[in-house]
Amino acid sequence: xxxxxxxxxxxxxxxxxxxxxxxxxxxxxxxxxxxxxxxxxxxxxxxxxxxxxxxxxxxxxxxxxxxxxxxxxxxxxxxxxxxxxxxxxxxxxxxxxxxxxxxxxxxxxxxxxxxxxxxxxxxxxxxxxxxxxxxxxxxxxxxxxxxxxxxxxxxxxxxxxxxxxxxxxxxxxxxxxxxxxxxxxxxxxxxxxxxxxxxxxxxxxxxxxxxxxxxxxxxxxxxxxxxxxxxxxxxxxxxxxxxxxxxxxxxxxxxxxxxxxxxxxxxxxxxxxxxxxxxxxxxxxxxxxxxxxxxxxxxxxxxxxxxxxxxxxxxxxxxxxxxxxxx
Amino acid sequence: xxxxxxxxxxxxxxxxxxxxxxxxxxxxxxxxxxxxxxxxxxxxxxxxxxxxxxxxxxxxxxxxxxxxxxxxxxxxxxxxxxxxxxxxxxxxxxxxxxxxxxxxxxxxxxxxxxxxxxxxxxxxxxxxxxxxxxxxxxxxxxxxxxxxxxxxxxxxxxxxxxxxxxxxxxxxxxxxxxxxxxxxxxxxxxxxxxxxxxxxxxxxxxxxxxxxxxxxxxxxxxxxxxxxxxxxxxxxxxxxxxxxxxxxxxxxxxxxxxxxx
Numbered sequence: 001x002x003x004x005x006x007x008x009x010x011x012x013x014x015x016x017x018x019x020x021x022x023x024x025x026x027x028x029x030x031x032x033x034x035x036x037x038x039x040x041x042x043x044x045x046x047x048x049x050x051x052x053x054x055x056x057x058x059x060x061x062x063x064x065x066x067x068x069x070x071x072x073x074x075x076x077x078x079x080x081x082x083x084x085x086x087x088x089x090x091x092x093x094x095x096x097x098x099x100x101x102x103x104x105x106x107x108x109x110x111x112x113x114x115x116x117x118x119x120x121x122x123x124x125x126x127x128x129x130x131x132x133x134x135x136x137x138x139x140x141x142x143x144x145x146x147x148x149x150x151x152x153x154x155x156x157x158x159x160x161x162x163x164x165x166x167x168x169x170x171x172x173x174x175x176x177x178x179x180x181x182x183x184x185x186x187x188x189x190x191x192x193x194x195x196x197x198x199x200x201x202x203x204x205x206x207x208x209x210x211x212x213x214x215x216x217x218x219x220x221x222x223x224x225x226x227x228x229x230x231x232x233x234x235x236x237x238x239x240x241x242x243x244x245x246x247x248x249x250x251x252x253x254x255x256x257x258x259x260x261x262x263x264x265x266x267x268x269x270x271x272x273x274x275x276x277x278x279x280x281x282x283x284x285x286x287x288x289x290x291x292x293x294x295x296x297x298x299x300x301x302x303x304x305x306x307x308x309x310x311x312x313x314x315x316x317x318x319x320x321x322x323x324x325x326x327x
Numbered sequence: 328x329x330x331x332x333x334x335x336x337x338x339x340x341x342x343x344x345x346x347x348x349x350x351x352x353x354x355x356x357x358x359x360x361x362x363x364x365x366x367x368x369x370x371x372x373x374x375x376x377x378x379x380x381x382x383x384x385x386x387x388x389x390x391x392x393x394x395x396x397x398x399x400x401x402x403x404x405x406x407x408x409x410x411x412x413x414x415x416x417x418x419x420x421x422x423x424x425x426x427x428x429x430x431x432x433x434x435x436x437x438x439x440x441x442x443x444x445x446x447x448x449x450x451x452x453x454x455x456x457x458x459x460x461x462x463x464x465x466x467x468x469x470x471x472x473x474x475x476x477x478x479x480x481x482x483x484x485x486x487x488x489x490x491x492x493x494x495x496x497x498x499x500x501x502x503x504x505x506x507x508x509x510x511x512x513x514x515x516x517x518x519x520x521x522x523x524x525x526x527x528x529x530x531x532x533x534x535x536x537x538x539x540x541x542x543x544x545x546x547x548x549x550x551x552x553x554x555x556x557x558x559x560x561x562x563x564x565x566x567x568x569x570x571x572x573x574x575x576x577x578x579x580x581x582x583x584x585x586x587x588x
Contacts, residue, residue, distance in 0.1 A: 011489070073485070073494055074457065074467055099445075099453060099470055100487055106457035107467065109423055115548030116423065118452045135557070137449060138340060144553040151548040188466040188500075192493035194484070203488040209587060233587065244507075251472065251507035252486050257340050257448045258365050258506055266587050276341050280448070283557075287585060289578065295567075302560050305581045309568025317572030321579040325588050 002091040003038040004030050005084065006058065007077075007104070009096045013045040017206045018096045020056050020164035022157055025123060026094050027057025027167070032125045035091060038062060039172060040084060042069040042077050047174050054172040056164060061172035064179050072181075073188035074100070078107045080179045085112050085152065092130060094123075097156030098205065105154050115147035118156035121263065121284065130155065138257055138280025159205045160263050196250065201227070202236045204253060209235030210264045210285075212255055214278075215242035216271020216292060216311060223249050225315055226270060232322045238262070238282075240272045256281040270311045274299025291315065328382040328476070329438045330373045333429055333459075334401045335363040336394040337449040362400045365444030368504050371511040372474060373442050374405040383407055385436075389417060389428045395527070402522035403514035409525065414532040419544025422450065426458035431537035432530065433463060440481070443503040445470050453503075460501035468500050472507040 004026045008019040026037040038060035039053045046063030053061055064080045081104070084090065093108075095101050097119045109116045120132040124144075132145045132155055147153035197203065204210050211230040213222055223237065230237045239249040241256050255262060257280040267285035272278060274290065274297055282288070283302055290299040291311045300306045307314050342358030376382040386401040386409040388394060398409045412432050420428070433441060443456040453469075460467035472491055473484035479498050484491040486505050514522075532539055540546060564581065568574035582588050 073492075073496075078461075098488070100485070102453045103457035103467055103469055106423075106426075106454040107461040109454075109548070110426075110458055110461040113548075115421075115550075116452075116454060117549045118454065136451075136551075137338070140557055142555050142557055143551045145549055145551045148548050148550055184464065188468060188494050188496035190492045191495050194490040194493065196490035197488065205488065241506075251505060252488065252490075254506070257451075258446075261451070266582075266585070280340055287587075288563075289582075295565075300565060303565070304563040305578060306563060306565040307568055307574045307578055308565060309572075309574055310570065313570055313572040314568050314575045314578070317575035318578055321575055322582075322588055325579060325583060 002035050002089045003060070004035050005090050005093045006037060006039045007081065007093065007095040007101065008039050008041050008053065009098065009101060010041065010043065010045065010049075013048065015049055015052065016096065017164065018098070018157070018159045020052070021159070021162040022094050022096060023053055023056040023058050024165045025157060025162040029123060029125065029130060030057075033128065036060065038090075040081065042080050043067065050171040050174050054169045055166045057167060057169060058172040059169070061174050062177055063174050064177040066179065068181060068186070071190055072186045073190060074103045074107060075185040075187065076179070076181055077104045078111065079181055079185050080177060081108050082111050083177065083179055091153070093152070093154045095154065095156050097158050102156060105156060109154055112152045114154045115151035116154045116156065117145045117147065119261070120155055120157045121161045123155060123157065135284055138276065139283045158263060160208070160265070201230060202234070204236040204238045204255065204260065204262050204264075207236030207264055209233045209266045209268070210238050210262060211235050211268045211270065212238035212240065212272060213243055213249070213270045214240035214272030215246075217243065217248065218271075220248040222271070225312075229268070229315055229319050232319055232326070240278050269299050270315060272299055273297045274302065328376065328380060328440070329436070330376055330382050330384045330440045330442055331387050331433060331436060331438045332366070332369050332373045332384065332401070332406060332442045333387045334366045334370070334397065335447045336360050336388070336390050336397040337363045337447050340448055360394070360397065362397050363444055363447045365446055365448065365506065366401070367404070367444070367511040368506055368508055369442045369444045370401060370404045370406060371509045372504055375509070376476070377405065377407075385409065387429065387432060388412070389425055389432070391418070398527060399522045400514075402525045403519045404512065405518055407525065409527045411527060411529050412532070412535055413529055416532055416539045416543045419547060420542045421547035421549045422452045422454040423458050423548055424542040424546060426455045426462060427541050428532065428535065428537050429455065430459045430462035432535040433459065435535060439498045440476075441501045443501070445503040445505050456501055456503040463501070466496045466500045468494055468496055469503040471502055471504045474502060474504065474508065
């Protein structure tokens with residue numbers, strides 16, 4: 001029986017949320033295609049996660065328990081995946097469609113003659129084949145994509161496209177890998193990791209709720225208010241390009257055509273006019289709220305709930321109100 | 328040192344995008360085309376290398392003849408010369424197909440750094456830089472928010488969700504940059520005038536030695552086959568705040584009803 005392979009992205013020894021969503025997605029697909037789901041964990045910590053991955057639907061867990069997977073850029077992961085694909089009956093790869101992993105997919109595709117579709121918001125089965133749904137041109141167009149016959153299919157899936165669901169499956173069977181790396185694979189070394197993000201606050205790609213701030217905040221200090229609102233909601237904090245360009249918030253949180261694209265359950269735009277360049281990064285959000293002084297701001301064309309007003313009046317009151325209702 | 332900056336023509340995000348129903352390609356003529364905005368950061372980084380040493384900086388564009396104004400635009404920022412690979416057979420290529428053309432063109436050049444923008448604003452797959460690196464057997468130092476060269480050693484800060492990785496490698500290498508890396512200049516009038524007469528070398532697929540059997544629509548590994556415009560969003564609720572912040576109560580009601588609280 002062929003295998004649907006799922007690449008697990010992990011941090012601090014735990015799978016990221018998107019990776020668990022992917023295992024659940026693979027289980028759904030495997031149910032229709034009659035395949036089995038095999039997860040891949042590259043780097044230390046796999047066996048501690050055999051249970052949680054098994055619960056989400058993985059029957060097998062390929063594990064490469066080596067720090068090399070993390071200490072060198074991209075290529076060790078490519079080598080390990082290539083080995084798994086070459087030596088086993090693997091039909092398809094699902095991977096988290098995040099920046100660093102897209103590099104792994106791109107390089108792997110050249111080696112295994114693959115076809116890659118990134119940033120899928122859904123995977124469907126049509127005539128027994130997987131078809132990817134993705135939004136292009138900043139969400140203006142919704143397209144369906146397939147992988148050409150004869151190519152190894154590789155699907156990159158965005159956060160929140162699928163729900164992570166725990167079933168009653170037992171722990172995944174761990175299959176240890178021994179991967180030999182050539183010198184080229186160790187050509188780019190990670191010498192240091194600079195972690196800046198708050199450990200408590202979720203990243204904007206994974207968060208169900210994202211609170212973001214723009215030019216209307218007026219100053220860097222406004223982001224403390226954004227963080228406070230995000231924290232009472234358990235959400236992440238994003239920013240418009242105007243705000244990151246002004247140096248009020250780090251670039252990695254920039255939402256828009258030259259930054260990141262996210263699709264949370266709820267997006268709360270504060271002091272963001274909603275120019276098309278910004279909408280390109282967030283208009284696929286399931287619910288959109290905006291607080292803006294300008295009733296003509298284009299963001300109000302796409303909001304489910306809009307407040308015309310000063311965010312410095314509205315947001316503190318909202319925080320207070322949420323706290324009260326949570327008690 | 329020689330730096331190659333691959334650049335792309337993209338439809339202006341602010342324009343209305345159409346897909347040609349017959350070719351399933353972007354109808355490039357229907358909207359204003361611009362230089363991919365993220366490429367400006369790669370160009371800026373390359374021009375700074377030129378200014379701080381003796382780097383030769385060259386633009387590389389894969390695209391039809393009508394994309395030439397975009398090449399001139401790239402040159403106007405201070406790049407020395409350009410190569411444009413133009414061939415009808417390239418039309419409809421997927422990201423990997425385009426990567427094959429770029430890699431083939433690069434193979435003929437002796438370079439130290441290939442400096443990409445990390446993504447194009449139209450397709451946004453981010454696949455091309457790493458695929459090019461793979462085809463050339465080079466390290467892919469992507470999403471750089473910081474880049475420095477010391478002799479044969481290169482250090483980049485690769486941005487990710489939680490911060491960045493400090494990465495050390497050797498040249499030659501393929502790099503892609505994110506916006507955080509610099510603040511691009513505007514082209515000067517002198518730069519715009521000079522760009523008109525800078526050397527532009529136009530090449531065909533055969534000239535660069537790319538395999539026509541691996542590019543173009545018929546050879547695309549990933550095929551988009553159905554398109555529909557995003558359905559218009561139904562108008563939502565709009566409330567006005569009177570300066571007391573009380574509108575937040577209505578917003579909280581809505582959030583509670585939607586189970587966000």
